[in-house]
Amino acid sequence: MAVGLHDFPNIPEIKGVRIGVAEAGIKKPNKKDLVVFELCEGASVTGVFTQNAFCAAPVRICQKHLGKSASRYLLINTGNANAGTGQLGLDDALRACQVLADQADTAIESILPFSTGVIGEPLPVDKIISAIPSALNNLSADNWYSAGVGIMTTDTLPKGSVRTFDFAGKQYTIAGVSKGAGMIRPNMATMLGYVFSDIAMSVDVLQSILKEVVNKSFNRITVDSDTSTNDSCIAVATGLAGNDEITSANEPLAQAFIQAFTEVMQELAHAIVRDGEGATKFVTVEVSGAAIEQDATKVAFEIAHSPLVKTALFASDPNWGRILAVVGRAGVEGLDVDAVQLHINGVEIARNGGLSPDYSEELGQAAMAPEEIHILVDLGVGNASDTVWTTDFSHEYVTINADYRT
Amino acid sequence: MAVGLHDFPNIPEIKGVRIGVAEAGIKKPNKKDLVVFELCEGASVTGVFTQNAFCAAPVRICQKHLGKSASRYLLINTGNANAGTGQLGLDDALRACQVLADQADTAIESILPFSTGVIGEPLPVDKIISAIPSALNNLSADNWYSAGVGIMTTDTLPKGSVRTFDFAGKQYTIAGVSKGAGMIRPNMATMLGYVFSDIAMSVDVLQSILKEVVNKSFNRITVDSDTSTNDSCIAVATGLAGNDEITSANEPLAQAFIQAFTEVMQELAHAIVRDGEGATKFVTVEVSGAAIEQDATKVAFEIAHSPLVKTALFASDPNWGRILAVVGRAGVEGLDVDAVQLHINGVEIARNGGLSPDYSEELGQAAMAPEEIHILVDLGVGNASDTVWTTDFSHEYVTINADYRT
Numbered sequence: 001m002a003v004g005l006h007d008f009p010n011i012p013e014i015k016g017v018r019i020g021v022a023e024a025g026i027k028k029p030n031k032k033d034l035v036v037f038e039l040c041e042g043a044s045v046t047g048v049f050t051q052n053a054f055c056a057a058p059v060r061i062c063q064k065h066l067g068k069s070a071s072r073y074l075l076i077n078t079g080n081a082n083a084g085t086g087q088l089g090l091d092d093a094l095r096a097c098q099v100l101a102d103q104a105d106t107a108i109e110s111i112l113p114f115s116t117g118v119i120g121e122p123l124p125v126d127k128i129i130s131a132i133p134s135a136l137n138n139l140s141a142d143n144w145y146s147a148g149v150g151i152m153t154t155d156t157l158p159k160g161s162v163r164t165f166d167f168a169g170k171q172y173t174i175a176g177v178s179k180g181a182g183m184i185r186p187n188m189a190t191m192l193g194y195v196f197s198d199i200a201m202s203v204d205v206l207q208s209i210l211k212e213v214v215n216k217s218f219n220r221i222t223v224d225s226d227t228s229t230n231d232s233c234i235a236v237a238t239g240l241a242g243n244d245e246i247t248s249a250n251e252p253l254a255q256a257f258i259q260a261f262t263e264v265m266q267e268l269a270h271a272i273v274r275d276g277e278g279a280t281k282f283v284t285v286e287v288s289g290a291a292i293e294q295d296a297t298k299v300a301f302e303i304a305h306s307p308l309v310k311t312a313l314f315a316s317d318p319n320w321g322r323i324l325a326v327v328g329r330a331g332v333e334g335l336d337v338d339a340v341q342l343h344i345n346g347v348e349i350a351r352n353g354g355l356s357p358d359y360s361e362e363l364g365q366a367a368m369a370p371e372e373i374h375i376l377v378d379l380g381v382g383n384a385s386d387t388v389w390t391t392d393f394s395h396e397y398v399t400i401n402a403d404y405r406t
Numbered sequence: 407m408a409v410g411l412h413d414f415p416n417i418p419e420i421k422g423v424r425i426g427v428a429e430a431g432i433k434k435p436n437k438k439d440l441v442v443f444e445l446c447e448g449a450s451v452t453g454v455f456t457q458n459a460f461c462a463a464p465v466r467i468c469q470k471h472l473g474k475s476a477s478r479y480l481l482i483n484t485g486n487a488n489a490g491t492g493q494l495g496l497d498d499a500l501r502a503c504q505v506l507a508d509q510a511d512t513a514i515e516s517i518l519p520f521s522t523g524v525i526g527e528p529l530p531v532d533k534i535i536s537a538i539p540s541a542l543n544n545l546s547a548d549n550w551y552s553a554g555v556g557i558m559t560t561d562t563l564p565k566g567s568v569r570t571f572d573f574a575g576k577q578y579t580i581a582g583v584s585k586g587a588g589m590i591r592p593n594m595a596t597m598l599g600y601v602f603s604d605i606a607m608s609v610d611v612l613q614s615i616l617k618e619v620v621n622k623s624f625n626r627i628t629v630d631s632d633t634s635t636n637d638s639c640i641a642v643a644t645g646l647a648g649n650d651e652i653t654s655a656n657e658p659l660a661q662a663f664i665q666a667f668t669e670v671m672q673e674l675a676h677a678i679v680r681d682g683e684g685a686t687k688f689v690t691v692e693v694s695g696a697a698i699e700q701d702a703t704k705v706a707f708e709i710a711h712s713p714l715v716k717t718a719l720f721a722s723d724p725n726w727g728r729i730l731a732v733v734g735r736a737g738v739e740g741l742d743v744d745a746v747q748l749h750i751n752g753v754e755i756a757r758n759g760g761l762s763p764d765y766s767e768e769l770g771q772a773a774m775a776p777e778e779i780h781i782l783v784d785l786g787v788g789n790a791s792d793t794v795w796t797t798d799f800s801h802e803y804v805t806i807n808a809d810y811r812t
Contacts, residue, residue, distance in 0.1 A: 051735070052731060052734040052735045053733075053734040053735070053738070053741045053743050054730050054731055054733065054734030054735075054743050054759065055734070081727075083727065083731070084726075084727045084730050084731075084756070084759070084760055084761070085760055085761075086758060086759055086760030086761070087760075088760070089760075118727065119725075119727025119728065119730070119731060120725075120726055120727030120730070120756075120761060121727075182714070183714060183728075183731070224713040224714060225711070225712070225713065226712055226713065226714045226728070226731065226732065226735070227731070227734075227735040228731065229727075229730075229731050229734060305631070306630075306631070306632055307630040307631065307632065307713070307799075307803070307807070308588070308589055308630060308632045308807055311803075311804055311807035311808045312807070312808070314804065314808050315807075315808035315809065317808070319525075319526075320490075320526055321487070321489065321490045321524065321525025321526030321527075321635075322525065322589075322632070324460050324490050324525070324526070324635075325458060325460055325489070325490075325525060325589070325632065325633070325634065325635050326632065327459070327460065328458040328459040328460030328461070328633075328635060329457070329458045329459070329460075329632070329633035332459070335459045337459050337460050350490070350526075352492060353460065353490065353492055354490055354491055354492030354493075354494070354495075355490070355491075355492070355526060393713075393804065394804065395801050395804050395805070397713070397717075397804075398717055398720065398799065398800065398801050398803075398804060399801070401713070401714055401717035401718070401721075402717045402718070402720050402721035402723070403721065
C-alpha cells in the first residue's frame with residue numbers, strides 16, 4: 001500500500017563502504033535480517049539517537065562506542081529491538097560486537113550495534129553470532145539493495161536514496177538507506193537511517209550538519225506519534241573523494257554537500273511515511289504565519305497526530321472542521337481564530353475562522369481525492385513556519401498493529 | 407459495542423427541573439434531537455467549557471449568558487455543532503435563544519444554548535425553531551431517559567447517573583446525563599454533561615465544586631485525544647430540597663454532596679469511555695510513584711493516547727514494551743527507567759526497567775483478556791499519582807470516523 005514510493009535507486013559504489021548481508025533467522029526463517037556496513041579507516045562517523053528514556057541496549061552502546069574509537073563496522077539486526085531487556089540486553093549486544101570485532105580483527109569499540117523489531121523480548125544473540133561470518137563473507141560495494149531489504153521490519157518496500165554533485169572538478173556521492181513504518185515520530189533521528197558519502201569532512205562538521213538536517217527530515221515525520229526506543233541515524237564521510245577535509249560548514253563545498261545531503265535525508269524520511277503502516281495517503285502539513293517556529297511545529301504535529309483528521313484523510317473526506325478543532329486545541333498562545341486560513345491542495349477551505357465563501361463540498365472532495373495531500377494552515381499572525389509529513393489512519397494500520405506479534 | 411455500560415438508571419423527579427424533548431429533524435428524521443431543560447427560579451447554575459480556541463458559537467453565548475442573568479432554560483440540539491461557523495453561527499444560536507425566550511416569557515440571557523454534532527456546517531436553525539413549541543409542550547419531571555437519548559450523536563446508548571443521600575433528616579438527589587463517544591479528550595469539561603441536584607447551594611460554591619470534581623472525572627477521560635469545540639458541563643442546584651443555602655464547601659452537608667456528586671460525575675464520564683467509538687475495552691491507566699502530579703497525569707494521558715498501546719489493547723496482546731516505550735518518551739524530567747514497574751490487572755509485568763522474573767506470556771495474555779483493563783505504572787520516585795480512563799483502538803473506530811459524514 002506504499003504511497004508514491006519510487007523503486008529502490010541504482011546506488012553506485014561509495015569508496016570506503018562495503019556491505020554484507022545474511023539470514024540469521026531472528027524472527028522468521030529465509031529473510032535477510034542481518035546487515036554489516038564496513039567503513040574504511042579514517043572515515044568520519046557521527047549519529048543522532050532516540051530521546052526515549054527507555055532507549056534500547058544497542059543505542060546505549062552506540063553512543064558509548066562513537067565517542068571512544070574510530071568506527072569501522074555497523075552491525076544491524078531486525079526482528080528484535082533489544083529494548084526493555086535490562087542488563088541482559090547490554091550483555092547480548094556487547095557479545096555480538098565482540099564476535100564481529102574478533103573476526104574483523106578490530107577493537108570492540110569500533111563496532112556500532114543497531115537493533116529493530118519487537119520490544120521487550122531477549123535478543124536471540126546466538127543466531128546473530130552464527131550469521132556474522134556469512135555477512136562478512138559477502139561484503140561488497142554494491143550490496144545496497146540487499147541492505148535496504150535487510151533492515152526492513154513492517155516496511156513493505158526497501159528505502160534508498162542517492163545524489164551526486166560536482167564541485168571544482170570533482171564528483172561526490174551521497175547515498176543512504178532507511179527503514180521504518182510504525183512507531184514513527186522520531187525525536188533526534190528515525191527508526192534507522194544510514195547515509196554515506198565519499199566526501200572528506202571532519203566529524204565535528206558532519207555532526208553539526210547531521211543535527212541541522214535531521215530537524216528538517218527525520219524529525220519532521222510522524223506516522224503514529226510513538227517515538228521508538230531504537231531510533232538511530234548515522235552519517236558517514238569516508239573521505240576518499242579526494243578533497244581537502246572540510247573543517248567548516250561555511251565552506252562552499254560544505255554548502256553544496258548540505259543541499260544534496262538534505263535531499264537524500266528528506267527522501268529517506270519521506271519514504272518511511274510513504275510506507276507508513278496502512279498508509280493510503282502521503283500528507284504534507286505546512287503551518288505558516290506563526291509568531292514563532294515552535295507554534296508552527298506544534299500545530300503541524302497536532303494535526304498530523306489527530307486520529308480524527310487521519311481517519312478523515314483515509315476516507316478522502318473534506319471534514320475540515322476537525323482540522324480547525326485541532327488548531328484550536330493545540331495550545332498556541334494568543335491564537336486569533338479569526339485570522340486562521342486553511343487550504344487543502346490549493347483549495348481555500350476556511351477563512352476568518354469560518355468556511356470560505358468560495359468553498360463547495362465538490363471542491364473539497366476533489367481536493368481530498370489524490371494520494372498526495374497538502375494541508376496548509378496559515379495562522380495569520382507572523383512569519384514563522386514549519387512542515388511535517390505524515391500518513392492517514394486506515395483499517396490496515398489497526399490490523400498490522402493488532403496482529404504484530406502473532 | 408459499549409463496554410460494561412449499565413442500563414439507563416431510574417431517575418426520580420428533581421424538584422425544580424422539567425425536561426422537554428422533540429424531533430427537529432436536524433440531521434436525520436424521526437430522531438429525538440432537541441432537548442430543553444427548564445429550571446425553577448432561583449436555581450444556582452454554573453458550567454465549565456472547552457478550552458479549544460475554536461470554541462463553538464453556543465459555547466461563547468453560554469459563557470456570556472451565565473454571567474448576565476439567572477439561567478432558566480438549557481436548549482440542546484444534536485446533529486450539528488454550530489462550530490467553525492463564524493458570525494452566522496452566533497446569529498443562528500441567538501435567534502433560537504430568542505424564540506425560546508419569547509415562548510417561555512423570559513429574557514434571552516436566561517437561555518443557555520448547546521450544540522453537538524458535525525463541525526463546520528451552518529446550523530439548521532429554522533428546524534430547531536419549529537420544534538421548540540413541541541419541546542415546551544411535553545415538559546415533564548420524568549423525561550430523563552428521553553433527555554439521555556435526545557443528546558446522543560455517535561453514542562450507542564444513553565448515559566445517566568443518579569445518587570441520593572440523606573443528611574440531617576433530609577434526602578437529597580443528584581442526577582445527570584452525558585453524551586459523547588468520539589473527539590473525547592475534555593479539557594475543562596466533556597462533550598455535554600448536565601448534572602442537577604435539589605440541594606440549595608450558592609453559585610460560587612457550586613462552581614468551585616464543579617471545577618474540582620471535573621478534574622477527577624470528565625477531565626480525566628480520553629477516547630482519541632481530540633478536544634472538542636463544544637465541550638460543556640453544567641451543574642444545577644435548584645435549592646428546593648429545603649436546606650439552608652450552602653455558602654462554603656467546608657460545611658458537612660457540602661462534603662456529603664461532593665462525595666455523591668463525584669460518583670455521579672465519574673459514572674457519567676466513564677459512561678462516555680465505555681461507549682467510546684469502537685470500544686471493546688474499558689481501560690484504567692493509573693500512574694503512581696511520580697515526583698509531582700503533573701508527571702503522573704502526563705504519563706497516563708500519553709499511554710491512553712498511544713495508537714500502538716490502544717491497538718495492542720484491542721488485540722488483548724500483552725505487548726508491554728509499547729507501554730514502557732511511551733513512559734520513556736513522555737518527557738518526565740529525571741525519569742529513572744530502572745525504578746519503573748508495570749502491572750496489568752494485578753500481574754507484575756516489568757520491574758527495574760525490564761521484564762519481571764515472574765512474568766510469563768501466559769500470565770500476560772490472561773491479564774489482557776478481560777474487557778476491563780487496569781494498567782498500573784509505578785514511576786518509583788515519589789508519592790504523586792493520577793488516573794485516566796480510556797478505550798482501545800479498533801477497526802470499528804476507523805469505520806465510524808471514516809464514514810461519519812456519509
